[in-house]
Amino acid sequence: MRKIAVVGTGYVGLVTGSCLADLGNKVICVDNNEEKIAFLKELKMPIYEPGLEEIVKRNVERGRLSFTTDLKKSVPESEVIFIAVGTPPKENGEADLSTVEGVCKDIARSMEGYHLVVEKSTVPVQTGERAKETIRGHVKKGVEFDVASNPEFLREGSAVSDFMKPDRIVIGVETEKAKQILTELYQPLEVPIIVTDIQSAELIKHASNSFLAAKISYINAISKICELTGADIEKVAEGMGMDKRIGYNFLNAGVGYGGFCFPKDLAAFIRICEKLGYNFELLKAVEKINKNQKENFLQKIEDALWNVKGKTIGLLGLSFKPNTDDIRFAPSIDIIKGLLKDGARVKAYDPYAMDKMKDILKDVEYCKDAYEAAESSDALVIITEWSEFKELDLEKIKQLLNNPIIVDGRNIYDLDKMKELGFKYICIGRK
Ligand code: UGA
DSSP states (O other): OOEEEEEOOSHHHHHHHHHHHHTTOEEEEEOSOHHHHHHHHTTOOSSOOTTHHHHHHHHHHTTOEEEESOHHHHTTTOSEEEEOOOOOBOTTSOBOOHHHHHHHHHHHHHOOSOEEEEEOSOOOTTHHHHHHHHHHHHSOTTOOEEEEEOOOOOOTTSHHHHHHSOSOEEEEOSSHHHHHHHHHHHGGGOOOEEEEOHHHHHHHHHHHHHHHHHHHHHHHHHHHHHHHHTOOHHHHHHHHHTSTTTOSTTOOOOSOOOSSSHHHHHHHHHHHHHHHTOOOHHHHHHHHHHHHHHHHHHHHHHHHHSOOTTOEEEEEOOSSSTTOOOOTTOHHHHHHHHHHHTTOEEEEEOSSOHHHHHHHOTTSEEOSSHHHHHTTOSEEEEOSOOHHHHTOOHHHHHHHSSSOEEEETTOOSOHHHHHHHTOEEEOSSOO
8 A cells, every 4th residue: 555646636637546546545636726626525526537436436435535735735645646737738739847847846845755756647758857857956855756757548438447457557767666666556457567767658658649649640541532432431441450460449530539638749749859850740740631630521511511501500429539528629619610600500419518518619509419409400410429329219310300411420320221211421431
């Protein structure tokens, strides 16, 4: 059992803290947002993440998990301190590390005895070095510490199971002591642990996210070629994925990737590379294809209706992917803005993300379910592949729509079935 503090209770911090408590450690989750901490103390979840609430409740009840705004007090009580604060993008795409720096200073000032400070947030390569210098500059004389990097690979919507059953754990350390603490901490998961230097661990994170984004843009580009030639992207992806060196995962063509990780991490990585003197053109093309993919999808809707001006579009799915209420950098935002700009009326439905979207897009009509969104609409558009959309009564949808048109950005329906039902079914990379 280790005593741990996790600074920052966003997706990463909250999931990491509660899962580490579930592994038997004593964890304090710290955040300077008083409202959020008060909420968590009442066992209310600030985010929708499957399985999280149960883990939080169980570990609070067992006395292994607590929440506080008091970083000063938490530091001396914790041997291991994870930094999981935000690293939002600056205007030029670079990651803003001012919060990380501020937290390093605060941690340093409260340190007594040995502490291991672990970067958990996604940070540019060489941040560990900066963190070490910052802590060294503010720590009391004689206090020993180590800095380590332990990037997370959690996906929103499956973050708890990703934590408990990861493909690998990456640990970047400089000392034997730091290595021992972190390997012991993750031992109960019984998964491969790769131990590297700090820079390599930091780079593994950015390189992995960029590679995954590249895989998505690649398949999206191929979907365009499918449309130009009459090939079927689903079959092409299947045939490619059967090659173990390529693999099936992340070969789903769609409306482009979104979320708070890929767009931000790619921009930050391109920027770091530029600063290091390398022009990462490949990743710039990945970004461009992703932007085009959203624009092409908007065009598909417009083409399906000839003109969208004055027409009503029923739209299903607002979150950037299923099983989350997160709408940050969601493709739905750009697509809806495009439709509204061109004079369409938009009726939208999402199982979890509507409350968040209401704050951003006020000119949208929010519906109680998919059927209400379809009712008297001129076309139905699918942006996020929530499983409930796959099970819709399509006969009923057809009756509710003004025209039997579905524009599907996630290829969720069978082509033959849609033909049989009499839909004009427009999707990605399929005829
Ligand atoms: C991503 C990574 O997958 C995690 O490993 C990483 O820890 C996380 O970023 C992070 O850096 O914090 P996440 O953004 O939650 O996780 O979601 P993904 O499941 O990776 O999906 C990202 C986007 O790609 C979504 O918009 C999704 O719709 C899109 N996508 C994914 C596709 O368009 N096609 C695919 O085949 C897969």
